[in-house]
Amino acid sequence: MKLLSYFRGEAFQRGVHPPGCKHTADTPIRRLPFAPRLVVPLSQHIGKPSRPIVRVGEEVLRGQPIAEADGWLSVPQHAPATGVVEAIELRPSARGPWTECIVIRVYEASTQEVLWGTPQDLDAFPPQDIVLAVQRTGMVGLGGAAFPSHAKLTVPEGARVETLVVNGCECEPYLTCDHRVMVEQARDLMTGIRHAMRATGALRAIIGVEDNKPAAAEAMRRALPPGSEIFVEEVPTKYPQGSEKMLVTALFGVEVPSGKLPLSLGMVVNNVGTLAALGRLLPAGQGLIERVVTVTGPGVARPGDYRVPLGTPISFVLDYAGAPAQARQVILGGPMMGQSVASLDVPVTKGVSGVLVFRGEDMAGREGRKTFPCIKCGECVESCPMGLNPSMLGMLAARREYDAMGEQYHLGDCFECGCCTYTCPSNIPLVQQFRVAKQILREKAAA
Ligand code: SF4
Ligand code: SF4
Structure with missing residues (x-):
């Protein structure tokens, strides 16, 4: 052809x-049961947070819209389970800042059947x-x-x-x-x-x-x-x-x-x-109320792909999959581009593809690894899929020359894949430096 x-x-x-x-x-996908409470953030997407259309005390059905899109670059949210709206309040998010969430107390008899659409x-x-x-x-x-x-x-x-x-x-x-x-x-x-x-x-x-x-x-x-x-x-x-x-x-x-x-x-x-x-x-004619999440890592007793209701607390997911409470590091997403979570109270949201759990012994030799000066080996340059010069970007980041990073060395093309950090024999946290530099440049541009 x-x-x-x-x-x-x-x-x-x-x-x-x-x-x-x-x-x-x-391993076939398995379904996770409902947690007693689901925390649905109004901002699970890039763009404007959605606007709640339910009140505290109101009963909601599984699949019912509970927040509407606020403009074009926004999406609605739907109730992942049948229950009652217990609160609409600020809760911590995986990225750190607190965001407005709709908290649903799930009825014990809530069915897995979708009741709206x-x-x-x-x-x-x-x-x-x-x-x-x-x-x-x-x-x-x-x-x-x-x-x-x-x-x-x-x-x-x-x-x-x-x-x-x-x-x-x-x-x-x-x-x-x-x-x-x-x-x-x-x-x-x-x-x-x-x-x-x-x-x-x-x-x-x-x-x-x-x-x-x-x-x-x-x-x-x-x-x-x-x-x-x-x-x-x-x-x-x-x-x-x-x-x-x-x-x-x-x-x-x-x-x-x-x-x-x-x-x-x-x-x-x-x-x-x-x-x-x-x-x-x-x-x-239904809304997104659950997603498939890979729950795995050396610290998980029953690893697998689970169909998880959105808003399920990470701690509930880990209990069900058999992860020890003293897990040392929990990453949302993959190990290359995912983010560590500071609190297991944060919920699974639409963008969470994986929950990875590492124990203390898995981290041995990784935590507190010493960083050495750049030896100009060129490994990072050889690995960068965007053809950037991470070594030079790293040196500029260390000198806080952020403007040069953006203007002369195309920091904007870096999509934070982490290849440079992965290959660096000196353990220089390059991608972490680039994230900080980008944030500073964004704030400067906004100001
Ligand atoms: S994180 Fe950025 S600089 Fe490093 S390899 Fe990926 S694209 Fe290149
Ligand atoms: S991989 Fe590390 S040590 Fe090698 S050139 Fe890049 S920053 Fe320097």
Whole structure:
């Protein structure tokens, strides 16, 4: 087929090969029961927080909208379980700052059945109405970015989308939630892809999956609708293949220009988990109330992929999966780009793909590792997929020359993949320095 001649199936340049540790890849998804209380933040997405539309004391049904979108770059929230609104108050978030949350006391008899939603015939909808239907689901990028999906599927005037790139790489070590979704929900994924293609006007969809997931590739190939313009393409396993720009390069051999989006090349990239969830929710007219989360790490007795109601406290997830209370480090997301949580009271939100648990003995030799001066070995430069010079950026960060980092050494192109930190023999916390520098530059720009 002519189209396939565009595919390269080669890896992007540089990157790293950390151990996969995908121990949960062959275990089917299990459902987590309801915690006694669910804490639903009004800001689980990039953009304006949603506005509550329920009052304290009000009964809510599983799936009922409880907060509405506040403007275009915002999404609604839905009740993950049947219960009563106990509070609308500030609670700590995984990122640190306290945010407004709706706290639901779950009825003991709350059913897993979704009690809200009206089936809709998406095939009869014009593209702009599909986009609005996506916004009503409250969907955001489930790969971790949490960018509102309806905004991503909106094609700006004058632009044209030819290809929907479906990201099934899941390149972070340990994480297997996308893998299990591709194996178990391949039909939902095809439905989601079909609606996303209609919303964007894409002529074809390419599902990029790393070649360490043959079962996922096979399940998706079996689910391909006959005669459809949807293709499954395997790419070599390499971190950070799951980044949008790297995947576009691996599939098509072209680079997304600095400061631009894949849209500049006529492409929109969506994660498999997002599209599979949309494929399930859109026809039913329902909202996003749960997601698949990989709960794993050496400190977990019953690791696996769990379907977790949004708002479930991390401590409840860890109790259920058998993680010791004295776990030394808990990371939300993958080990390369995820974030440590200071408090286990924070809830699972739409962007949480993994909960990783490490014990004291797993951290031996890692905690308090001594940092040495840069020896100019060039390992970080060799590993940076964006072609940056992390060594120089690190030196400028140490001297607090933040403007030079941005203006001369393209700090804005760094997407914090952590490859440079991973390879540095001097243990220099490069990516941490870059996060701080970016924050300072953002604050300066805002001022
Ligand atoms: S964290 Fe930034 S500088 Fe370091 S390798 Fe990744 S993109 Fe390059
Ligand atoms: S990897 Fe570390 S030691 Fe080597 S050049 Fe980069 S910052 Fe310096």
